[in-house]
Amino acid sequence: MNAEFIEALEQIAKEKSINTEVLLDAIEAALISAYKRNFGSSQNVSVNIDRISGEVKVFAKKKVVEEIENDFLEIGLEQARSISKKYDLGDIIDIEVTPKKFGRIAAQTAKQVVVQRIREAERGIIFEEFFSRQNDIATGIVQRVEKKNVMVEMGKIEAILAPNEQVPAEEYHFNDRIKVYVIEVKKTTKGPQVLISRTHPGLVKRLFEKEVPEIYEGVVEIKSISREPGSRTKIAVHSVDANVDPVGACVGPKGNRVQVIVDELRGEKIDIIKWNSDPVEYIAASLSPAKVLKVDVNEDEKAAKVIVPDYQLSLAIGKEGQNARLAAKLTGWKIDIKSESQSNA
Template sequence: MNAEFMQAFEQLGREKGIAPEVLFDAIEAALISAYKRNFSSAQNVRVALDRDTGEIHVYARKAVVEDVADPRLEISLPEARELDPRYELEDVVELEVTPKNFGRIAAQTAKQVVVQRIREAERGIIYEEYSSRESDIVTGIVQRIEAKNVFVDLGKAEAILQPSEQIPGEVYRHSDRLKTYIIEVKKTTKGPQILVSRTHPGLLKRLFELEVPEIHDGIVEIKSVAREPGLRSKIAVHSRDENVDPVGSCVGHKGMRVQTIVNELKGEKIDIVKWNADPAKYIANALSPAKVVAVDVNETEKASRVIVPDYQLSLAIGKEGQNARLAAKLTGWKIDIKSESQVQTPE
């Protein structure tokens, strides 16, 4: 290998973010394997690659011993002292064994090592970039669907939307533009594996953070999120500024802000409720759109009993218990809903 060859390797390494010394060390290690493979050698060898000229020298390393058991790995003290009288027992003698045609093999090996290291470095960069973006939203394009897994092209990398993370009933087509939530980035032998979700509550939270400036600026805070993906969600918000309405900020002018998020989630209904430090008021808000007459709370068991007007009972419970279930998930409280007539005439 000539000097220009070495400069090209060094420049390429720098461009790809690989320290030249790391690259050259890897080439030397690969050349040892190439030498042993091509010359059927069981010797202990060292390869020296001149960083400036590109010259390669192969040295057989032999331990200085009293009695030689394996001449490929050992040399007697008298023989060693013929080479240099300063040698002592247990020293290591290096004898040059560079083959005449080793340059061609070396160049080919070096090229393979550089390509491999660059690929590893690029995978490492992608892993670092996306692992730092866990719990964030990414926008990608649906590339293909295999065994119900949806593969999403993120530009530099490919993400996998597994069946368990897909919104029930949502149809994904090739070239669809899709917002997803990064739940995990794994290191694999084939490079980083990015797992994304359309069902995670974090997706809803991040969509609101992107869509509502007051949330992004920290004036309005998202306290809790509860989702039944594709059907209905509830989000509890609180304003740090008493002059700012947290619910109104999230709904937006004529409902524009929340509608954008509903459209992104293909029609998933979203209830935005006001968080309150008082559990009774918070639970009443969480059961929106139903109107609540009274809430009794048991702090010890974190359970509540909610009384609603008779005509509001089905609304408070919701279809198949959905409204009550989401309210319980949102608040973290058990909620038992009764109508006024049930309370007056106990069963």
Template sequence: MSTELLDALDYLEKEKGIARDILIDAIEAALVSAYKRNFNQAQNVRVDLHQENGTIRVFARKEIVDQVFDPRLEISIEDAKQIHPGYEVGDIVELEVTPKDFGRIAAQTAKQVVTQRVREAERGIIYSEFIDREEDIMTGIVQRLDNRYIYVALGKIEALLPISEQMPNESYKPHDRIKVFLTKVEKTTKGPQIFVSRTHPGLLKRLFEIEVPEIFDGTVEIKSVSREAGDRSKISVHAENPEVDPVGACVGSKGTRVQAIVNELKGEKIDIVEWSEDPVEFVANALSPAKVLEVQVDEDNKATTVIVPDYQLSLAIGKRGQNARLAAKLTNWKIDIKSETDARELGIYPSEETGSLDSFFNDETDEL
């Protein structure tokens, strides 16, 4: 074995960040297996890779005993004392057993070990890079498609976009650039496996964080998101500073900020509502763009009964119940919507115009 191996180890330590000692230990362990496999030997051996000149030597390790039962693993005290008079029973004697043609096998084995370790190190670097990007957004390039996944290139690795995580209003073709949300990074025997999504609510949240400086710097906080990808979403926002309009900040001048997100999501409608710790106000806001007369709260069952004007009932419920469903997900409250007429017939809403929530609707919500 020449010094070329040692030079290669030095290079890998500097360029790949793989510790030289770790590589040498791995090579020595692999050479032990190679020796036993190629020379049909069962004895206990140790391989020594000389770190100065690159030479490789194999030593059989034998225990000193009074009576030898297995000469492959044991040596008598008499024979041991011929090697060195200071040996005693129980000591270990090492005898060199390096085969003459072991160099070729050693070189081949070392190459395999180094290649494997380099591959593992590169996979480890990629895993470390992407595990920190979980629940983050990245831009990738569509590479290919099959009946299970879209394969999206994210630098050195292909991420998997499952069919269930693809937006129903989108079609994809190779070389398309798309933004994806990293949902999971797994270690596998073939290297890191990354799963991404276009439907995850986190994608909408991260798009707002990128597009709206007030969210990025913490002035405005996203409290909750509910989403039916490709169709409609709701997002609740809040600002501790009463002088800051959180909804207006997200909408942007002439709607430019939210429109950029709508464009990225291929026309998905987005309702931006103001969050409130008061469930009456929050539920009323969440049902935007419908107008609410009253919200009755059942704290024990975390449920609300919402009364709306008759002409607002269909708007409050939404197409196929979508508006009410998204509002319930956004607020984490059950929402039962009743028209004003039905509520009066049930005796849960007075005939007088009392308890109206009209004051909450002073342009604090926006719909796109």
């Protein structure tokens, strides 16, 4: 290796945002292994790369002793003092033992280490980038399906949309552009692994934050979300400003804000409900679009009995109980729905 190698190394390190010294330290450590592998492993050696010239030297570390028992690890006092008068018994001195053919081995080893470290650094950069995006949304492009996993390209990495994170009714085709929720980023031996979701309630939350400025600015708060992916979502919102209607802000002019989110979720219905600290009002609102006549609450059991008009019973319960189920999950209350005639019977 030479000065040109050092210059090239510095250039690569700069381009890849890697510390040059870290690379050189790694090369030196690898050269120690290469030396022991090719020229004997019994010696205690160190390798030094000159930071300017690029010259590589191997030094055997030997202890100064009166009587030599191991030539690889020890040197006699007389021989040590022939190198320098300053040495005394017990000192550790470096003896250069650079083999003549070591240059070629050094060059090959250095190349391998640099390639490996660049790959590791790039993986590290990608990991940090996506780790910071955990619990956030990202846009990806569908590439292929492998064993029911949908592989989604997200910049420099392919993310995995596992079967349990896919919306049952959705189909994913090559080159489809989709928004996903980043649920986890893992470090693996093959590089970062990004796990994404189309079913997570956080996807709906982030979409609203993106489309509704009042939510992004903190004027309107998302208090709760309950979701059955691909079918229906209920979202409870609250305004910290009495002059701002939280439901109206989320719906947007002519319904355009919520429609963007519905389109992104491929037609999933969204009920936007005004959150209320009064459980009676909150539970009544949560059963939207059904109209509620009366709500009786049991604070101790956190259970509510809801009365609705006879003609609204099926709407309040919903298809296969979905509306009631989502309302219960949204509010955190057990909800028992009865029609007006049932309650009077």
